[in-house]
Amino acid sequence: MTDTGRRIRALRTLDARPARYPTQAQAEAAARRLALRHPDRCRLREVGRSRAGRPLLLLSVDRGPRAVLVVGGPHPNEPIGTAGAVRLAEVLLERPARPGLSWHLLLCLDPDGAALNAGWLDGPLTMRRHYEHFFRPAFEEQPELLPAPGSGRAPMPESLALTGLIDELRPFLQCSLHGVDFGGAFVQLTGPVPGLAERFARSAERAGLPLDVDSYDAIGWASPSPGTYLMPAPGSTEVSRALPDEPGLSTWAHAARYGAVTAVLEVPMWAVDAVGDARPHPAAARALGAAARDLTARAEELTALLAHVPAHGGGAGGAYGPLLRTAEFSLAVAPRVAEEWLERWSDQPLTASRVTTLGLVAARVPLRVASILLRLLADARGPAADTARDRARAVVSDSLDRLRHRFGARWVPVQEQLAHQTRAVLTTADCLL
Numbered sequence: 001m002t003d004t005g006r007r008i009r010a011l012r013t014l015d016a017r018p019a020r021y022p023t024q025a026q027a028e029a030a031a032r033r034l035a036l037r038h039p040d041r042c043r044l045r046e047v048g049r050s051r052a053g054r055p056l057l058l059l060s061v062d063r064g065p066r067a068v069l070v071v072g073g074p075h076p077n078e079p080i081g082t083a084g085a086v087r088l089a090e091v092l093l094e095r096p097a098r099p100g101l102s103w104h105l106l107l108c109l110d111p112d113g114a115a116l117n118a119g120w121l122d123g124p125l126t127m128r129r130h131y132e133h134f135f136r137p138a139f140e141e142q143p144e145l146l147p148a149p150g151s152g153r154a155p156m157p158e159s160l161a162l163t164g165l166i167d168e169l170r171p172f173l174q175c176s177l178h179g180v181d182f183g184g185a186f187v188q189l190t191g192p193v194p195g196l197a198e199r200f201a202r203s204a205e206r207a208g209l210p211l212d213v214d215s216y217d218a219i220g221w222a223s224p225s226p227g228t229y230l231m232p233a234p235g236s237t238e239v240s241r242a243l244p245d246e247p248g249l250s251t252w253a254h255a256a257r258y259g260a261v262t263a264v265l266e267v268p269m270w271a272v273d274a275v276g277d278a279r280p281h282p283a284a285a286r287a288l289g290a291a292a293r294d295l296t297a298r299a300e301e302l303t304a305l306l307a308h309v310p311a312h313g314g315g316a317g318g319a320y321g322p323l324l325r326t327a328e329f330s331l332a333v334a335p336r337v338a339e340e341w342l343e344r345w346s347d348q349p350l351t352a353s354r355v356t357t358l359g360l361v362a363a364r365v366p367l368r369v370a371s372i373l374l375r376l377l378a379d380a381r382g383p384a385a386d387t388a389r390d391r392a393r394a395v396v397s398d399s400l401d402r403l404r405h406r407f408g409a410r411w412v413p414v415q416e417q418l419a420h421q422t423r424a425v426l427t428t429a430d431c432l433l
Helices: 003-012 024-037 078-095 110-124 125-131 157-169 196-206 253-257 282-310 320-345 352-376 383-408 414-432
Strands: 044-050 055-061 066-069 101-106 173-183 186-189 222-227 228-230 261-271
Touching: 024 044, 024 055, 024 110, 024 125, 044 078, 044 157, 055 066, 055 078, 055 157, 066 078, 066 157, 066 414, 078 101, 078 173, 078 222, 078 414, 101 157, 110 125, 125 352, 157 253, 173 253, 173 352, 173 414, 186 196, 196 222, 196 228, 196 414, 253 261, 261 414, 282 320, 282 352, 320 352, 352 383
Parallel strands: 066 101, 066 173, 173 261, 186 228
Antiparallel strands: 044 055, 055 101, 186 261, 222 228
8 A cells, every 4th residue: 555545544434433332342343353453553551459459450562661551441421532542553553553652542541440431332322421431539549649658549550550550651641531520621741742732623623522721620720822731840739729630749740750741631522612702701700609609519419318318238239339529529529619710810801711610610510519429329228219200300300401501612523633633642742842
């Protein structure tokens, strides 16, 4: 095949049109097929086990000394990460090997969490069904986040597998494949990547995605270009004080000891175009106050429903434990988040993008918690439990209506999510090389 033919075939692979995300079993089967079909360039190995004993699989393409590490599935409610790891391998294998370069694709960092979301992948990819099967762990149970020194907590086995892989490969680039349920595309970087911002923005536009130009996930971070954010130094006072989220205590920062840049690549499942509006919001204080009140009131309402969740072996067995812990974590944090909004921004001008993202958080957090509570209340019996379920369902329905009608959330086809995320990984590596 000529070089031109290879490039055309690679572009067709990049823009191929899957209608769905793969399940974990489908992703692993696809990786095994690639390793069998391309034994000269591709190999699959187990690099660790999850807390529940599920394998953590690494698919490596080519053998050059300069390594790119790609982490799929860091958050289990974001299936684009695992899908992106498989797609990237397919694209790379359609192209000639680049001398001196190797790619290492971790299919899923949190397979236990992914198993708690898996029901959505087997049916219609609707917003309501997504939340019927929703799970996202509390911060302390997210494998990319490492325990603080002196906390008394040990890193999870998934975290140790990833840091061990970083120590082994010493990559010059680590890409973490994330997705947001509602919003726009953006990238968070541990260091500058010259030329990336413009190409990232063009890729998002090609996929029909807005750029999140004032992201809530990057409060106070430097933003050299719209949709591009630089992570603050460890100990920075600019990060949110309400959330126990320190980029310096993460596997993203761990890679920096080898001179690596980490790119956290975010792509939305449902796009909200207003996150791309950098103009001043005409009534920011009023909108901010309404969002803070809504979030606080919903948290209080849902906290009262926790009393109706039945005991399941002390909360330690099966899916019950992690589901309950994430609900309790979110409900404890929500009032602090709302209070921080009012303290920091009630008397400041805000962009339409920032006001939109705050409104999205105020709708999304109760939606997530109410959906998890419905799973926890599934076995509860009696009139009080029935009432609790009815109240949780009402929160779900109201939140979904807000997201659809007030924010205009629109589904982004899986193929467009994948195409943008794959282009973003390849572009980041290209810019650094």
